């Protein structure tokens with residue numbers, strides 16, 4: 463069964479698409495069969511990596527017609543497929559709103575049609591509340607929320623994201639309970655202010671959530687590598703396998719994140735074995751295979 467992770471934030475520009483793409487790219491290099499799903503009306507994830515094959519359909523067909531055969535596009539990277547966003551006019555939003563079983567729909571379609579073909583399904587969302595965001599959230603086994611440690615984003619997380627989750631809780635009755643949420647401190651700069659806010663987010667008990675919300679230990683720093691990798695259309699761990707100085711390389715950061723989210727992949731063994739040594743893209747998948755065998 464595929465693990466389904468939905469990357470969500472009620473705020474735009476926090477790093478959702480970058481995170482989804484890079485997580486998918488690394489998991490594919492680690493030998494996982496990965497499906498990216500672009501559930502944002504603005505098709506940023508759809509054009510993040512070059513495509514080797516562009517299917518005729520995309521998310522609309524998947525949701526409204528349950529037609530998985532015609533919606534899977536392939537990126538140029540092995541084991542990394544994508545369902546592109548194909549709804550510039552936002553018709554899908556209305557369809558979801560007025561169809562009785564609309565909101566739990568993506569969950570059911572993924573379960574019935576694509577679950578056995580992939581190890582991981584990563585769903586990117588738009589930074590705005592709406593039925594498309596709802597259906598993506600309800601499809602998740604785990605919700606991942608990048609939070610830039612600056613006061614406006616932190617407040618919006620504490621208010622908007624938690625509100626969204628509370629609003630969707632009744633969907634459990636339709637067979638789509640809301641998954642646990644992991645906050646990821648994202649794009650942290652080296653200021654004292656950022657460190658303070660990160661600390662506060664961790665200290666915040668999120669008491670009413672009774673453990674359903676936790677902040678991950680991994681912190682993704684703000685570095686230019688993430689933007690450069692996006693420009694070159696490659697996963698960031700390939701772009702920055704190593705780095706001098708105190709800030710960890712993008713490869714190490716992303717491996718640490720994968721290790722926290724997917725402990726069974728034992729990505730930490732790669733981090734350890736590769737400290738100071740080159741971590742080339744090919745090396746990553748070769749070593750992952752060696753570890754498993």
Ligand SMILES: Nc1ncnc2c1ncn2[C@@H]1O[C@H](COP(=O)(O)OP(=O)(O)O)[C@@H](O)[C@H]1O
Pocket residue numbers: 473474475476477478479480481506589648649682683684685686688689692
């Ligand atoms: N770790 C990072 N450090 C610095 N900039 C980043 C990082 N991750 C993403 N960015 C940049 O932040 C901007 C917003 O990212 P994006 O993934 O498009 O956010 P969203 O999908 O939430 O709107 C982009 O310009 C992206 O290149």
Ligand SMILES: [Mg+2]
Pocket residue numbers: 478479480502506587
């Ligand atoms: Mg985006």
